[in-house]
Every structure is written in structure tokens, then in C-alpha cells.
Amino acid sequence: MTSLILRTGARVLMPLLLLFGVFLLLRGHNEPGGGFVGGLVVAAAYALHSFAFGVAAARRALLVSPRRLTASGLLLALGSGLLGPAGGKEFLASLWPAPEMGIGTPLLFDLGVFLVVIGVVLTMTFTLFEEL
Amino acid sequence: MRPEMLVYAALVLVSAALLIAFVRVVRGPTLPDRVVAVDLIGVCAAGLSVLGAAVSGQRGFLDAAVVIALLGFLGTVAYARYAEKESLK
Numbered sequence: 001m002t003s004l005i006l007r008t009g010a011r012v013l014m015p016l017l018l019l020f021g022v023f024l025l026l027r028g029h030n031e032p033g034g035g036f037v038g039g040l041v042v043a044a045a046y047a048l049h050s051f052a053f054g055v056a057a058a059r060r061a062l063l064v065s066p067r068r069l070t071a072s073g074l075l076l077a078l079g080s081g082l083l084g085p086a087g088g089k090e091f092l093a094s095l096w097p098a099p100e101m102g103i104g105t106p107l108l109f110d111l112g113v114f115l116v117v118i119g120v121v122l123t124m125t126f127t128l129f130e131e132l
Numbered sequence: 133m134r135p136e137m138l139v140y141a142a143l144v145l146v147s148a149a150l151l152i153a154f155v156r157v158v159r160g161p162t163l164p165d166r167v168v169a170v171d172l173i174g175v176c177a178a179g180l181s182v183l184g185a186a187v188s189g190q191r192g193f194l195d196a197a198v199v200i201a202l203l204g205f206l207g208t209v210a211y212a213r214y215a216e217k218e219s220l221k
Contacts (some may be wrong), residue, residue, distance in 0.1 A: 006209060013202060016202065017202055017203075020198065020199070020202065024195070031191075031192065032192035032195055032196075033195065037199075041199060041202075041203070044203050044206060047206065048206055048209075051206070051209050051210070051213070
């Protein structure tokens with residue numbers, strides 16, 4: 001059932017995948033990437049962890065429940081949209097307090113998408129895998 | 133002979149390998165044959181992606197290759213677990 005090769009490989013690959021997911025999220029403004037792809041890569045990293053060490057261990061490694069991740073991501077995306085009206089512009093308008101660093105409300109929105117994708121994909125994966 | 137010719141030759145060869153692996157997926161008599169062939173298709177896709185980056189100069193293809201290379205084996209692992217479960221029944 002549990003394979004030593006898979007466990008060792010997962011231990012090496014997991015940090016790489018998490019780092020690459022965050023890299024895709026942060027680079028996604030003008031180049032290929034973004035919250036959705038980054039979220040998928042991070043979710044795949046946790047799916048790999050659940051393959052190697054079991055679903056319970058993957059849930060512990062995630063620290064928060066996937067459902068809570070989905071909810072907080074949706075709230076974050078909504079909040080980034082509401083910052084526009086607060087700044088005197090329309091809903092979902094982009095505000096760039098530090099444009100030279102690429103930091104603005106689109107990054108917040110993308111972070112929300114990132115969390116929603118991780119939450120939804122991991123809810124599906126963990127549920128399927130627990131039933132298997 | 134120009135260096136681009138080598139890239140195009142590699143594109144043709146990797147595409148041929150992908151097609152042959154696909155034939156094995158369709159015809160493969162047992163499940164392990166098909167699983168290994170699907171894994172090979174993933175490796176070929178990563179190679180094609182890198183070659184596409186070399187031909188077009190688009191750096192985005194390299195990221196796709198990294199994702200395919202890192203995650204390609206995940207499906208194989210899932211199939212392996214499934215095959216293990218089936219054989220235990």
C-alpha cells in the first residue's frame with residue numbers, strides 16, 4: 001500500500017510544487033500564470049501528499065479545512081472588488097497603490113481565486129480519496 | 133545544415149514517439165501497458181512543449197513543461213493504486 005519510493009519522492013517534490021504554485025500566482029499579471037493555474041499546482045501538491053501519506057496526513061498538512069479556504073478566498077475576491085467603490089471608483093476597478101511592484105487589487109483578487117481553486121479541488125480530491 | 137533544422141527534426145521525432153505511444157494506449161492488452169504508455173505521452177508532451185518554446189521563443193511554454201514534468205507521474209500513481217486495489221479484490 002505505502003511505497004518508500006513514493007514517500008521519498010513526495011517529500012522532495014512537495015516544496016518544489018508549492019514554490020512553483022506561488023511563483024505562477026505572483027507572475028500571472030502580464031505573463032502566463034495566475035491564481036487559477038497556481039492554485040491547481042498547489043492542490044496537486046496536496047493531492048500527491050495524500051497519495052503518499054494518506055488523506056488524514058494531507059488534511060493535517062493543509063492546517064485549515066478546504067471548505068474554509070474556499071470561503072475565505074471568495075471573501076477576499078469580493079473584498080478586493082469592494083475596494084473600488086471605497087476609493088471612489090466602480091465595483092472591481094483596479095487600484096494600484098504600488099504599481100512599480102505590481103501590487104494592487106488585481107493581486108488580491110488573484111489571491112482569492114488561488115484560495116478558491118485550492119479549496120474546491122482539494123474538497124473534491126479528499127472526498128473521492130476517502131471513499132476509495 | 134542550420135541549427136534550427138535539428139529542432140525541427142526533434143519535433144518530428146518526438147511527435148512520432150507520441151503517436152506510437154498513443155497506439156500502445158489504444159491497443160495495449162493489459163492495464164499496465166496502457167498506464168506506462170500514458171506516462172510516456174506525458175513525457176513526450178513535456179518535450180514537445182520545450183521544443184515549442186525553442187521554435188517560437190515564447191517563455192510560457194517552459195512553464196507548461198515544468199508543470200507537466202512535475203505532475204505527469206501523479207496520474208500514473210493514481211492508476212497504480214487503482215490497479216493494486218483491483219488485484220487485492
